[in-house]
Amino acid sequence: MTENISYYGDEESSQWDDRAQNVTAVYREKYQQENLTKKVTQIYKKSNEVVEIAFQTAAQLVVMILTPEITPMLKYLLGKTSMPVPSFLNIYVAAFTSKMLVDVGIWFNFKLLSWMPRPDRSELIQPWNPLNLEINGFSTLVGIGLGFLSTSLGRSIENTHYTIMNKFFDKLIHLVFVKMLRSRETELPSIAAKSIQGLITLQRFVYRNMLGTILKHIPLCGTVVCAPLVAENLMCLGQEAQRKNKMIASCAVSRLYLQFKRIPDCFEWKEVPGIIIPRDMICPITHLLFVDPVEISGMIFERSAAWIWITKTKKHPMLDEPCDLENIRDAPEMKKLIKEFTLAHNIQLITKNTGSTVDVGVLNKIPQ
Numbered sequence: 001m002t003e004n005i006s007y008y009g010d011e012e013s014s015q016w017d018d019r020a021q022n023v024t025a026v027y028r029e030k031y032q033q034e035n036l037t038k039k040v041t042q043i044y045k046k047s048n049e050v051v052e053i054a055f056q057t058a059a060q061l062v063v064m065i066l067t068p069e070i071t072p073m074l075k076y077l078l079g080k081t082s083m084p085v086p087s088f089l090n091i092y093v094a095a096f097t098s099k100m101l102v103d104v105g106i107w108f109n110f111k112l113l114s115w116m117p118r119p120d121r122s123e124l125i126q127p128w129n130p131l132n133l134e135i136n137g138f139s140t141l142v143g144i145g146l147g148f149l150s151t152s153l154g155r156s157i158e159n160t161h162y163t164i165m166n167k168f169f170d171k172l173i174h175l176v177f178v179k180m181l182r183s184r185e186t187e188l189p190s191i192a193a194k195s196i197q198g199l200i201t202l203q204r205f206v207y208r209n210m211l212g213t214i215l216k217h218i219p220l221c222g223t224v225v226c227a228p229l230v231a232e233n234l235m236c237l238g239q240e241a242q243r244k245n246k247m248i249a250s251c252a253v254s255r256l257y258l259q260f261k262r263i264p265d266c267f268e269w270k271e272v273p274g275i276i277i278p279r280d281m282i283c284p285i286t287h288l289l290f291v292d293p294v295e296i297s298g299m300i301f302e303r304s305a306a307w308i309w310i311t312k313t314k315k316h317p318m319l320d321e322p323c324d325l326e327n328i329r330d331a332p333e334m335k336k337l338i339k340e341f342t343l344a345h346n347i348q349l350i351t352k353n354t355g356s357t358v359d360v361g362v363l364n365k366i367p368q
Contacts, residue, residue: 016341020280023333024300031298050117051102052231056143057224059095063147064154064220066091088144096140103127103136131241134248135234142230150219158216165208173200236314240324258325259311267291270348270357281338285309285317290338291349295331296323303328 066086075081086094104127105113118124125132234248237255241248269289277289283302292303297316301309306328309317316323342349348357 028298056227059143060147
């Protein structure tokens with residue numbers, strides 16, 4: 001059914017209007033009662049977002065400093081002849097312990113950490129709470145993992161750049177000192193030779209060493225930018241885990257599964273001229289008669305449209321509040337009313353691609 005059809009009008013409410021309004025009112029009232037209970041009994045706490053972002057950045061920088069290329073500098077500063085590179089496990093344990101100490105210091109308002117911004121204690125998760133331990137575990141794993149990834153990628157880019165530059169300058173030296181001598185059949189003055197060699201050495205330092213160092217740190221800059229995104233997702237997962245009384249790992253796996261799951265959007269109702277469709281039977285997103293209605297926060301939407309909307313925005317289609325795919329619930333009463341309405345008005349179900357008529361019973365086979 002095309003979107004340019006006018007479903008709305010000032011006509012007197014019919015029996016279908018009243019029934020649709022009643023069904024919608026039932027869903028709205030049920031949601032309000034559930035939401036009131038949640039507001040009274042549950043207060044969702046969170047971790048310190050600023051600390052999470054700073055920790056993500058610091059973890060990646062520490063991994064970069066402890067790479068084999070930087071270790072000689074540390075050996076020189078510490079006056080040690082040998083200094084093995086710490087393993088992933090050692091860095092993980094040290095970083096996790098440091099994060100826990102920072103959380104405890106912020107919780108008890110240590111003067112050493114008084115400069116760090118923080119929300120009110122009533123909004124924070126206790127440092128020894130299992131949920132906070134899980135958040136710190138994931139945060140440490142992601143931070144160090146991104147650090148190792150960016151460092152390894154940076155070293156690979158740097159080595160590739162060095163190889164290309166070495167070949168280039170070897171050919172340049174061959175061109176200057178061999179071909180030029182052959183063409184002149186005389187030796188260059190020592191001062192000119194040293195000047196040319198010094199100029200090539202300077203170019204090698206700029207284009208090989210300096211540019212190589214810059215290229216090496218580009219992946220790290222890219223992963224550090226991800227720190228706010230990681231912190232935001234961990235906070236959302238933490239609050240979601242509190243709402244559902246689950247572990248963060250379970251919520252993360254569930255969210256990942258729902259991201260890859262797809263809802264078929266291949267059916268619509270055939271246009272029938274002259275039929276006035278009640279407002280409450282029309283999806284606020286598609287502006288079409290419901291095919292597979294669902295309820296979200298007391299409001300009715302088309303399943304496929306709501307699925308796409310929430311997947312892209314992470315928000316409720318009509319309300320300015322966070323929403324995830326698990327908030328989508330079936331609306332059997334509205335679905336039953338739509339079936340009765342379409343049968344009464346002889347509205348046929350068709351496929352969007354071909355426009356061919358299909359049996360209404362196919363809706364029962366749509367995966368939920």
